[in-house]
Amino acid sequence: MRRYSRELSVAGALLAALLALAAFAPGFYQAQPLLSLLTREAPALVVACGMALVLISRQIDISVGSQFAVCSVCAGLLAAAQWPLALVAPAAVLLGAALGAFNGALVAGLGLPSIVVTLATMVAWREGLRWLRQGLWVDLPDGLQWFGLRQSAGQWTLIGLALVVLAALALGSRHLAAGRFVYAVGSDAEAARLAGIRPRLTTFGVFVFMGALAGLAGMMNVVQSPQVDPNSGTGLELKTIAAAVVGGIAVSGGRGNLWGVLGGLLLLACVSPALTHLHVEPHWEKAIQGGIILGAVAAEGLHRRKGNR
Amino acid sequence: MSVPLLQLTRVAKSFGAVRALKGVSFDLRPGEVHALLGENGAGKTTLMKVITGAHSPDEGVLEIAGRRVRHLSPAGARRLGIACIYQQLALFPDLTVAENIALRLDTPHALERVRRQAQRERARQLLQRLGAAVSPDAEVRGLSLPAQQLVEIASALGAGARIIIMDEPTASLTRREVELLFNLVRGLRADGAGIIYISHRLEEIFQLADRVTVLRDGESVGTRVLRAEKQPRPCDEADRAAPAPGSAPTPAATLVEKDGAGGARRPPPIAVQSADANVTAGELIRLMVGREVSQIYPPAAGPAGGSVLCLKDVGCAAAGVHQVTLELRAGEIIGLAGLVGAGRTELARVLFGITPADSGEMVLAGQPVAIGSPRQAIALGIAYLPEDRRRHGLVLDLPVAANITMAIHRRLFPGGWLRLGAERSLALEMIRALAITPPTPETPARSLSGGNQQKTALARWLAAKPKVLLLDEPTQGVDVGAKSEIHKLIRGLAAEGLAVLLISSDLPEVLGMSDRIAVMRGGTVAAMLPGHSEAHVVMAAALGQGEGSVA
Numbered sequence: 126m127r128r129y130s131r132e133l134s135v136a137g138a139l140l141a142a143l144l145a146l147a148a149f150a151p152g153f154y155q156a157q158p159l160l161s162l163l164t165r166e167a168p169a170l171v172v173a174c175g176m177a178l179v180l181i182s183r184q185i186d187i188s189v190g191s192q193f194a195v196c197s198v199c200a201g202l203l204a205a206a207q208w209p210l211a212l213v214a215p216a217a218v219l220l221g222a223a224l225g226a227f228n229g230a231l232v233a234g235l236g237l238p239s240i241v242v243t244l245a246t247m248v249a250w251r252e253g254l255r256w257l258r259q260g261l262w263v264d265l266p267d268g269l270q271w272f273g274l275r276q277s278a279g280q281w282t283l284i285g286l287a288l289v290v291l292a293a294l295a296l297g298s299r300h301l302a303a304g305r306f307v308y309a310v311g312s313d314a315e316a317a318r319l320a321g322i323r324p325r326l327t328t329f330g331v332f333v334f335m336g337a338l339a340g341l342a343g344m345m346n347v348v349q350s351p352q353v354d355p356n357s358g359t360g361l362e363l364k365t366i367a368a369a370v371v372g373g374i375a376v377s378g379g380r381g382n383l384w385g386v387l388g389g390l391l392l393l394a395c396v397s398p399a400l401t402h403l404h405v406e407p408h409w410e411k412a413i414q415g416g417i418i419l420g421a422v423a424a425e426g427l428h429r430r431k432g433n434r
Numbered sequence: 435m436s437v438p439l440l441q442l443t444r445v446a447k448s449f450g451a452v453r454a455l456k457g458v459s460f461d462l463r464p465g466e467v468h469a470l471l472g473e474n475g476a477g478k479t480t481l482m483k484v485i486t487g488a489h490s491p492d493e494g495v496l497e498i499a500g501r502r503v504r505h506l507s508p509a510g511a512r513r514l515g516i517a518c519i520y521q522q523l524a525l526f527p528d529l530t531v532a533e534n535i536a537l538r539l540d541t542p543h544a545l546e547r548v549r550r551q552a553q554r555e556r557a558r559q560l561l562q563r564l565g566a567a568v569s570p571d572a573e574v575r576g577l578s579l580p581a582q583q584l585v586e587i588a589s590a591l592g593a594g595a596r597i598i599i600m601d602e603p604t605a606s607l608t609r610r611e612v613e614l615l616f617n618l619v620r621g622l623r624a625d626g627a628g629i630i631y632i633s634h635r636l637e638e639i640f641q642l643a644d645r646v647t648v649l650r651d652g653e654s655v656g657t658r659v660l661r662a663e664k665q666p667r668p669c670d671e672a673d674r675a676a677p678a679p680g681s682a683p684t685p686a687a688t689l690v691e692k693d694g695a696g697g698a699r700r701p702p703p704i705a706v707q708s709a710d711a712n713v714t715a716g717e718l719i720r721l722m723v724g725r726e727v728s729q730i731y732p733p734a735a736g737p738a739g740g741s742v743l744c745l746k747d748v749g750c751a752a753a754g755v756h757q758v759t760l761e762l763r764a765g766e767i768i769g770l771a772g773l774v775g776a777g778r779t780e781l782a783r784v785l786f787g788i789t790p791a792d793s794g795e796m797v798l799a800g801q802p803v804a805i806g807s808p809r810q811a812i813a814l815g816i817a818y819l820p821e822d823r824r825r826h827g828l829v830l831d832l833p834v835a836a837n838i839t840m841a842i843h844r845r846l847f848p849g850g851w852l853r854l855g856a857e858r859s860l861a862l863e864m865i866r867a868l869a870i871t872p873p874t875p876e877t878p879a880r881s882l883s884g885g886n887q888q889k890t891a892l893a894r895w896l897a898a899k900p901k902v903l904l905l906d907e908p909t910q911g912v913d914v915g916a917k918s919e920i921h922k923l924i925r926g927l928a929a930e931g932l933a934v935l936l937i938s939s940d941l942p943e944v945l946g947m948s949d950r951i952a953v954m955r956g957g958t959v960a961a962m963l964p965g966h967s968e969a970h971v972v973m974a975a976a977l978g979q980g981e982g983s984v985a
Contacts, residue, residue, distance in 0.1 A: 299852075300851060301850050301852060302843050302847050302850045302852055305832075308832060309832060309836075312830065312832060313828075313829045313830065316827065316829045319788070319808050319818070320829075320840040320841045321809045321812040321813075379831035379832075380831055
């Protein structure tokens with residue numbers, strides 16, 4: 126249980142926030158808006174899971190927002206070209222994986238710092254997309270929205286998909302050798318190499334996987350509305366890194382648990398609607414989110430300092 | 435009797451549920467070397483950290499020069515004249531030697547200019563007194579472990595400290611460097627400083643220490659006087675004469691200039707307390723472990739078997755190894771002796787594929803092989819326990835069980851799915867076999883003591899059931915009781931058919947454990963000697979003055 130102390134405290138904070146809302150802003154608890162909120166956040170959860178793995182391996186990927194946008198737009202274009210959904214979805218994932226592989230090749234292959242590489246690709250892909258689309262939205266064919274189901278069925282499908290991805294990754298990181306390799310490489314790459322693990326291959330794999338998840342998230346975004354905005358995904362990297370950090374993933378690598386990411390994301394996501402229902406200025410959203418992030422990291426730091434002294 | 439430099443009374447410290455110190459009383463008098471002995475986990479490191487202000491005790495009284503000190507911080511301890519040379523070095527790898535020393539010794543105002551030239555000169559002088567061939571401009575990252583240690587000692591000594599703690603200072607030093615260090619320590623002692631000397635090497639303690647205190651399980655179980663305590667006779671003017679012109683002041687004396695003692699030599703002291711009779715190594719070991727432990731090395735079970743790994747003119751230019759011809763046979767332990775820098779660890783790294791060989795031939799179990807990476811080496815059945823276990827022997831954030839199984843993933847977890855139950859039982863088996871404490875497989879490796887981390891690293895390679903086992907300083911920093919266990923284990927592994935290459939700076943260990951001894955010098959094998967050779971023969975070969983170079 127002590128191992129999950131961080132995740133439990135995030136869950137506790139979330140529960141406290143929800144209870145406070147039930148007391149002071151019961152308007153928050155309306156089925157339809159809540160469902161819409163969760164659906165909107167589902168793609169971010171998928172990306173946050175990938176980001177958690179990247180952070181655990183002691184890397185960072187700030188190009189996920191651009192990957193998300195590129196994959197969304199391409200998925201939309203393929204759908205508009207009458208491709209069936211069953212082909213569009215894998216194509217989006219593969220495209221994301223390819224973009225991730227590019228990052229991974231530079232970071233793992235050439236040993237370049239991931240922040241520099243992903244900063245460059247973030248800008249390059251975003252600008253490339255802008256140049257390609259000239260800001261035009263993509264009109265999607267009719268049967269695509271909500272997978273062709275009714276809206277609520279589609280929403281629950283998306284939420285369920287995100288939760289399945291989270292569960293699969295949380296269990297996989299603990300029960301698959303590949304998961305342990307990620308933790309080992311993030312903690313001490315040289316020690317891992319001396320034990321027979323391949324740190325560069327592991328790092329490459331993490332970036333490819335991140336890209337694939339960004340592609341999946343892009344697909345999940347596309348089915349939510351009749352058009353695709355080429356500017357979608359801006360700020361996604363900050364949101365998902367924040368969710369991971371609040372959820373207990375250490376930026377220094379090697380530590381953290383995927384279940385916390387869910388708590389972190391929800392805690393940050395409920396700030397905006399909570400403010401609306403508490404009749405507070407919506408401008409406070411970013412400030413409060415920043416406060417939550419600082420509070421989470423500071424609490425961890427203080428706890429660690431007390432343990433050492 | 436003079437006021438003790440340092441007095442600890444019933445000091446206790448706990449970390450959560452672990453009671454590292456249970457009420458230890460300890461004192462250090464001026465002008466003495468007080469050795470501290472104890473098994474791993476006995477509390478020596480914690481005691482040191484209390485003295486240097488890194489930890490604050492939960493109970494007990496700390497007095498320095500007779501005055502009680504509360505809430506000691508590391509900076510405060512430094513100001514009070516306490517210096518420490520840790521076993522796990524605390525240098526800044528990206529800075530130069532001179533910058534590192536300056537950081538330790540100076541506490542400049544933030545806006546003060548950095549006086550580079552003066553810093554370099556001071557570093558150069560300190561290093562010269564230690565006889566260290568280290569340049570003040572060298573980047574610490576590129577220095578070998580022994581050289582880094584010498585930098586640490588130089589900065590501690592340069593601070594003019596009165597209470598100096600040394601934790602296993604000779605672990606990676608050559609015999610010559612050890613002698614220089616001993617002379618320095620004796621000089622400091624003659625000038626009234628007090629040295630707390632922590633070491634597992636009993637012969638050094640008998641050579642150097644005046645008193646020895648044994649810790650066991652967080653308590654002090656006994657203090658023995660090894661050498662009669664001496665009280666300085668009161669000085670008069672005649673004795674305070676400056677050294678005769680033309681004679682060079684002894685290096686150790688000039689190091690404590692800051693103290694104001696200058697180069698004056700004291701008159702011969704009067705003995706006030708006689709030594710305890712019959713303090714033997716056996717008795718100290720018995721105090722440490724609470725039971726009798728013999729220091730006999732386990733003998734070979736039988737003659738060596740067939741050739742397992744055969745090297746012919748193997749070399750790696752980048753590692754400085756050349757023309758190594760060696761044969762490792764099943765059931766045999768080959769000790770790799772030689773001075774620091776002779777190329778022993780470099781050879782092991784070539785064999786393990788960290789720096790792959792670029793010349794010569796290697797034949798493993800009859801097949802010619804080229805070992806290009808550690809992964810390949812492991813697949814071929816070669817295991818390597820590196821010298822610096824904290825940096826690269828273990829993944830510290832992962833638990834003991836995960837570290838133990840790290841090299842055998844393919845075998846234990848086919849298909850990539852972790853079988854945590856199987857891992858746990860294997861870990862428990864290893865923990866029992868090697869007496870790793872605490873005996874829980876979930877403990878993160880970071881929280882184990884140094885010796886237990888070493889055992890965990892060894893367990894990883896034992897679990898891999900290799901054909902060839904390369905051990906680089908396997909008992910460094912490990913206490914006597916565990917050392918003996920590890921020796922028996924190594925011998926047992928050899929008896930099962932492994933070929934073992936044992937690198938050790940502990941000459942008795944090399945002599946006692948090896949069936950054959952390969953002496954390295956200058957990156958190649960200078961001599962092959964039979965096991966149980968005489969120490970001076972091995973040393974002569976290591977220095978290049980030997981007869982008997984039988985290839």
